[in-house]
């Protein structure tokens with residue numbers, strides 16, 4: 001193994017996250033290392049959250065977000081909560097400011113252990129989402145899947161939460177749709193030049209909804225925080241819901257929930273929910289070789 005760095009296997013509502021401590025390192029986690037770690041059942045993850053030294057005064061760290069296919073993502077809500085929990089346990093601090101590809105994120109850990117992340121402001125302009133075709137109104141665009149006269153999914157709300165999202169409104173349990181089949185078709189649809197995260201959202205009341213997501217670069221995941229933010233914003237934007245919603249993530253273990261508030265006063269989106277530590281170890285950020293801390297060992301190493 002080469003030079004090793006500390007990492008923690010964590011999850012946010014089941015969304016599998018590796019929090020990797022890259023502070024003091026000059027090079028990033030390589031796509032090869034990410035793919036090797038994703039392929040190993042013990043370290044299999046949806047996103048790596050690599051904590052780097054700050055690049056900007058006033059921020060605690062720069063967070064590099066890597067999908068399990070080795071591509072980079074601008075935003076990861078569940079992963080950001082995991083980073084906050086890990087750094088809070090290390091430093092005792094409760095509030096953090098991070099820099100990501102999507103911009104500056106403020107986050108805070110509450111007394112009860114739940115974590116709120118200010119995910120920034122939503123973007124609705126078609127060219128900035130981005131879409132490959134001009135749409136004046138992106139709150140519902142023309143896009144459908146299934147028979148032309150009886151589409152299975154249609155008219156999504158599209159937006160960017162730093163990363164691109166399409167929210168399809170459904171009237172039954174999102175788990176009853178074959179998202180494994182439709183997800184890749186929609187993620188890679190020519191309308192999305194940078195691909196898109198695809199979410200099914202069922203509105204259950206003015207202040208509740210249920211979601212399930214096919215993630216760009218990761219496929220079917222148990223949960224996606226930025227998708228929940230996008231569903232919350234899109235629900236209010238289309239008049240389906242109020243600006244504050246509790247979103248049950250249908251695919252998460254025990255159907256856990258996130259609270260999403262699209263604040264009227266400053267247009268910011270605040271996501272609140274849990275994060276969970278599973279185990280820790282060390283890994284080589286160049287190759288993905290890893291070892292688990294001795295005291296937690298059951299499956300000790302991978303290379």
Ligand SMILES: N[C@@H](CCC[C@H](N)C(=O)O)C(=O)O
Pocket residue numbers: 015046047067072073074075076077078079163164197215216217218221223224225226227
């Ligand atoms: N799981 C994440 C989203 C991760 C990024 C996404 N796959 C992308 O490429 O945009 C979340 O919790 O937000």
